[in-house]
Amino acid sequence: xxxxxxxxxxxxxxxxxxxxxxxxxxxxxxxxxxxxxxxxxxxxxxxxxxxxxxxxxxxxxxxxxxxxxxxxxxxxxxxxxxxxxxxxxxxxxxxxxxxxxxxxxxxxxxxxxxxxxxxxxxxxxxxxxxxxxxxxxxxxxxxxxxxxxxxxxxxxxxxxxxxxxxxxxxxxxxxxxxxxxxxxxxxxxxxxxxxxxxxxxxxxxxxxxxxx
Numbered sequence: 201x202x203x204x205x206x207x208x209x210x211x212x213x214x215x216x217x218x219x220x221x222x223x224x225x226x227x228x229x230x231x232x233x234x235x236x237x238x239x240x241x242x243x244x245x246x247x248x249x250x251x252x253x254x255x256x257x258x259x260x261x262x263x264x265x266x267x268x269x270x271x272x273x274x275x276x277x278x279x280x281x282x283x284x285x286x287x288x289x290x291x292x293x294x295x296x297x298x299x300x301x302x303x304x305x306x307x308x309x310x311x312x313x314x315x316x317x318x319x320x321x322x323x324x325x326x327x328x329x330x331x332x333x334x335x336x337x338x339x340x341x342x343x344x345x346x347x348x349x350x351x352x353x354x355x356x357x358x359x360x361x362x363x364x365x366x367x368x369x370x371x372x373x374x375x376x377x378x379x380x381x382x383x384x385x386x387x388x389x390x391x392x393x394x395x396x397x398x399x400x401x402x403x404x405x406x407x408x409x410x411x412x
Contacts, residue, residue: 231262231311232269234383238308238334238348239270241385243277245346245403246332249305251280255295255322255335257312258287266310289318296325309335311349319344327394340388340411345395346403347386384408 235254243249254270256263267283274281284295284307299307309315309322316338323343326333333339337347388411392399404410 232265234349235266235308235310236269236273238346239273239279239281240277241346241348241403242306242308242332242334243279244400245334245397246305249279249332251282252305253282253284253296253299253307253331255284255286255307255309255315257310257314258285260310260312262310270308286315289321292318292321292325296322296329296331300329300331306332306334306345309333309339309344311336323391327391330395332395332397337384337386340386340391343388343391345388345391345397348383350383386411 239252242252252274254267256266263283263285267281270281282299284299286292286295296307307326315322316336319336319338319342322335323333323339326344332346333344334346334348335344336349339345340347385407386409387399387403387407389399390412
């Protein structure tokens with residue numbers, strides 16, 4: 201099986217990246233480190249931020265690693281983080297509106313199919329509750345503030361490499377799982393203006409795409 205995932209080891213699909221074992225190989229991206237980096241970017245956009253939410257899918261095997269990586273980054277940034285866990289579509293409004301009460305500056309969104317499928321809803325609620333949002337690249341294109349992550353189409357094109365090796369007789373479990381080396385950032389200036397955010401020049405200069 202060839203797979204694209206955020207953390208195949210934590211999910212129990214692979215024994216390790218170098219030696220997946222079983223019938224699995226593919227590509228992965230550094231989801232715990234990526235989430236920590238997003239927190240750093242959020243703090244750069246809003247230096248006064250002292251609290252940030254972490255939008256997660258409930259009972260996800262990646263959660264522990266994500267929160268551990270983000271806790272280290274949060275301590276260095278002097279930011280308190282709080283998980284916001286959801287499991288059903290109807291929970292988004294209550295979850296995000298409840299997070300407004302502690303006067304959080306914003307939240308970091310996990311890469312997960314359930315959340316990606318509801319990017320429009322999440323982005324709209326973030327703007328309604330005046331929360332800065334950062335997450336996968338799909339978030340700013342849906343109306344969220346900022347996206348930093350991988351371009352999944354690159355992973356899909358790379359799949360031909362794994363298919364070729366498997367067809368030539370290599371066992372999937374003997375093919376190392378590759379880690380993403382290219383990341384992209386997208387900023388939605390229209391959303392920034394709606395939220396009254398003056399986007400730092402440093403952020404704009406690093407952005408691969410700006411939505412106006």
